[in-house]
Amino acid sequence: MDVAEEIRRLEEEIRRTPYNKATEHHIGRLKAKLARLREEAEKQRRKKSGEAYAIKKEGDATVVLVGYPSVGKSTLLNALTGAKSEVADYAFTTLKPTPGMLEYKGAKIQIIDVPGVIEGASQGRGRGREILSAIRVADLIVIVADVFNVHTIDLVKKELYNAGFRLNEKKPEVYIKKTVTGGINVKTTVKLSLSEETIKSILREYKIHSGEVLIREDVTIDRLIDAILGNRVYVPAITVVNKIDLYPEAEIPKDAIPISAEKRINLDKLVEEIYRKLEFIRVYLKPPGGKVEEEPMILRRGAKVEDVCKRLHRDMVENFKYAKVWGKSVKFDGQRVGLDHVLEDGDIVTIYAK
Numbered sequence: 001m002d003v004a005e006e007i008r009r010l011e012e013e014i015r016r017t018p019y020n021k022a023t024e025h026h027i028g029r030l031k032a033k034l035a036r037l038r039e040e041a042e043k044q045r046r047k048k049s050g051e052a053y054a055i056k057k058e059g060d061a062t063v064v065l066v067g068y069p070s071v072g073k074s075t076l077l078n079a080l081t082g083a084k085s086e087v088a089d090y091a092f093t094t095l096k097p098t099p100g101m102l103e104y105k106g107a108k109i110q111i112i113d114v115p116g117v118i119e120g121a122s123q124g125r126g127r128g129r130e131i132l133s134a135i136r137v138a139d140l141i142v143i144v145a146d147v148f149n150v151h152t153i154d155l156v157k158k159e160l161y162n163a164g165f166r167l168n169e170k171k172p173e174v175y176i177k178k179t180v181t182g183g184i185n186v187k188t189t190v191k192l193s194l195s196e197e198t199i200k201s202i203l204r205e206y207k208i209h210s211g212e213v214l215i216r217e218d219v220t221i222d223r224l225i226d227a228i229l230g231n232r233v234y235v236p237a238i239t240v241v242n243k244i245d246l247y248p249e250a251e252i253p254k255d256a257i258p259i260s261a262e263k264r265i266n267l268d269k270l271v272e273e274i275y276r277k278l279e280f281i282r283v284y285l286k287p288p289g290g291k292v293e294e295e296p297m298i299l300r301r302g303a304k305v306e307d308v309c310k311r312l313h314r315d316m317v318e319n320f321k322y323a324k325v326w327g328k329s330v331k332f333d334g335q336r337v338g339l340d341h342v343l344e345d346g347d348i349v350t351i352y353a354k
């Protein structure tokens with residue numbers, strides 16, 4: 001049996017098996033096997049096709065518009081940025097991703113439009129591989145549908161899920177340290193729904209027979225597999241339904257924002273949501289012995305001193321000695337910190353280099 005056929009067989013069996021305490025163990029193994037085969041198939045495909053477009057990230061964050069053809073992605077990109085992406089009323093006018101820049105509250109947000117996601121992209125059909133590699137650069141994904149194609153939201157989400165993207169999901173709090181001997185030792189800080197046997201058999205499916213496993217959430221089978229594979233992309237996402245001007249009564253999922261790119265309806269709300277979801281922080285630089293600079297550097301929540309260095313100069317990380325920080329991220333003002341130090345909004349930073 002070839003890999004594709006085996007994948008289909010496993011999917012079918014998982015669908016048919018009801019989930020309960022008695023079958024949990026079995027389903028766990030099936031899902032682990034399925035994820036492993038999908039990885040294998042993905043590797044083979046990558047060898048064949050090679051990676052497509054290299055997109056140059058610019059600005060303070062990158063937003064990628066994803067959706068079926070003709071829902072209005074190019075129109076939206078133009079409306080948000082003033083960029084000139086080709087618009088036409090037939091499908092697939094977008095041949096290359098076209099970066100444009102949105103400026104809001106001091107942040108420069110790069111917006112990229114990729115060719116319409118087609119069903120089967122995660123299986124490498126159509127231009128799928130190119131699309132998915134473009135989406136990988138996203139700091140935020142905006143799923144675009146239109147009032148006549150609201151159902152495509154779920155199709156896009158499914159494609160992205162199968163391709164390893166996890167939208168608006170936190171990274172699983174599962175930490176695995178492999179050891180050479182000693183068996184699997186599971187430690188947990190919360191009450192788990194999965195049995196220890198299920199957890200162990202899933203680990204064994206990935207050839208982990210010995211190791212320390214620390215679980216800090218009531219993990220599901222799928223999230224446990226995600227943690228083991230470790231290559232999932234956790235990214236925030238927003239959904240919009242476009243062309244609301246043509247059909248104002250359309251039924252819109254409650255977490256989606258209804259907009260009209262052409263008539264500029266609700267775009268201010270969308271921009272605000274994009275800005276909020278990107279979780280920007282402002283960091284002020286103070287050169288050694290100098291005054292605090294007026295213009296902040298715009299970074300994302302979780303940014304480290306290392307990210308500041310990278311923005312300043314490409315050799316800065318290499319020449320870094322230490323930094324001093326004033327503000328919320330330190331215990332006392334002027335505290336010395338290293339590259340790994342996580343900064344907070346409003347911090348003042350001085351970098352000392354060799």
Ligand SMILES: Nc1nc2c(ncn2[C@@H]2O[C@H](COP(=O)(O)OP(=O)(O)OP(=O)(O)O)[C@@H](O)[C@H]2O)c(=O)[nH]1
Pocket residue numbers: 068069070071072073074075076086087088089090091092093094114115116242243244245246259260261262263
């Ligand atoms: N009435 C209305 N029409 C719109 C709106 N947004 C886009 N359109 C029209 O929808 C058609 C498709 O728009 P595009 O922006 O090219 O769609 P796309 O998603 O980029 O399509 P591809 O390039 O094929 O992936 C064009 O005729 C647009 O003028 C809108 O808000 N309202």
